[in-house]
Amino acid sequence: MALTACGNSSNPLSSGSGTCSGDTNKLTVGSANFPESETVADVYAEALRANGFSIDTKLNIGSREAYIPAVRSCAIDLIPDYTGNLLQYLDKSATAASSADVDAALTKALGDQLAVSTPAPGEDSDAVVVTKATADKWNLHSIGDLAPHSADVKLAAPPEFTGRPGGLPGLKKNYGLDIAAADFVPIDDGGGPATVRALTDGKVQAADIFTTSPAIAQNNLVVLTDPKHNFAAQQVVPLFNTAKKSDKLTKVLNAVSAKLTTAELISLNTAVSGASKTEPAAAAEQWVQAQGLDKPVA
Structure with a gap:
């Protein structure tokens, strides 16, 4: 996507002084x-x-x-x-x-x-999302329902998900969903097309996708409920x-x-x-x- 107004450098922050101006307008x-x-x-x-x-x-x-x-x-x-x-x-x-x-x-x-x-x-909350086929296969409704299948779950999410309180640490603490390091698939597109594709292609069994993503309805995906409010x-x-x-x-x-x-x-x-x-x-x-x-x- 084109960057506007400040050039099209691969690093949007590469231009500008970073000095706080007093001009509030x-x-x-x-x-x-x-x-x-x-x-x-x-x-x-x-x-x-x-x-x-x-x-x-x-x-x-x-x-x-x-x-x-x-x-x-x-x-x-x-x-x-x-x-x-x-x-x-x-x-x-x-x-x-x-x-x-x-x-x-x-x-x-x-x-x-x-x-x-x-x-x-x-x-627009983070959510653990699965395909309908996976939800039907394992009878999934909530994130906790996925926990017994931890060893069989590869999960896609942004790289920062490994350390954020609502990410892997929270899923393990609140639901017992324990994703091994080798089964975490970092995809840095904010739950976007690459993440959705990894899920629908079967490369992962679960993904962190935002609840307002139109891809959920478009791909008949299932949002697992979060009764313990892992995601604030x-x-x-x-x-x-x-x-x-x-x-x-x-x-x-x-x-x-x-x-x-x-x-x-x-x-x-x-x-x-x-x-x-x-x-x-x-x-x-x-x-x-x-x-x-x-x-x-x-």
């Missing part, structure tokens, strides 16, 4: 390395431009381990994130699971350099450097978040990853217009 919006993040970042960029902000973008940066330091250093100023995973990144000991508890804990964990505005109602609440939330915080920025981001429901996330993802294969920037522009966010927020 000028922002660089970033994204992680999967389509939903890029699309939501483009949504933020479109809405902010409509409200008089000067916006550059640095998209497809990588995982949280790459982009959080970039926000702290102002290599980027703003990026969409997810409340539960962001909390667990900032506080490895965090145990909050519900939306309210995660929000309260996140506020405390942000520190002096990071800030968020109001989370969107839209939620994951509402979309704008994360930004406190040097860029302003009432105007918060007002625009809150207006976007209010419209960004789970159904709208799925709609955006379907436009980008479904049959039409709309570019994220085009899908974002269409969505912003449809939601009336292409005009200054009152």
Whole structure:
């Protein structure tokens, strides 16, 4: 996917000074390395431009381990994130699971350099996903049902899944799902096409795929329930450097978040990853217009 505004270097962070400017009207919006993040970042960029902000973008940066330091250093100023995973990144000991508890804990964990505005109602959680054939074969309904088959399970997920609290450590602790190191298949596409293909081709028996992925319905995949809340609440939330915080920025981001429901996330993802294969920037522009966010927020 083409990088916009800041060139097309293989490293989106290779340009720019990383110096926090005092101009709160000028922002660089970033994204992680999967389509939903890029699309939501483009949504933020479109809405902010409509409200008089000067916006550059640095998209497809990588995982949280790459982009959080970039926000702290102002290599980027703003990026969409997810409340539960962001909390667990900032506080490895965090145990909050519900939306309210995660929000309260996140506020405390942000520190002096990071800030968020109001989370969107839209939620996109990690999930352990299997094919219908595997679910039928082993009578799977919840993640715990997969645990007795640990020795026979290869699991695909982003590389960081090995160390994250909600990743392999959490699956073992909460459900007894013990994936051997040799059976973990790292795929760095955020649960995207390569991960889905590994699952549907039978190269793995389970995969970490986001719940708003249109690939779940398209491939008749089964999301295993998570009754012990291994994966915390994951509402979309704008994360930004406190040097860029302003009432105007918060007002625009809150207006976007209010419209960004789970159904709208799925709609955006379907436009980008479904049959039409709309570019994220085009899908974002269409969505912003449809939601009336292409005009200054009152």
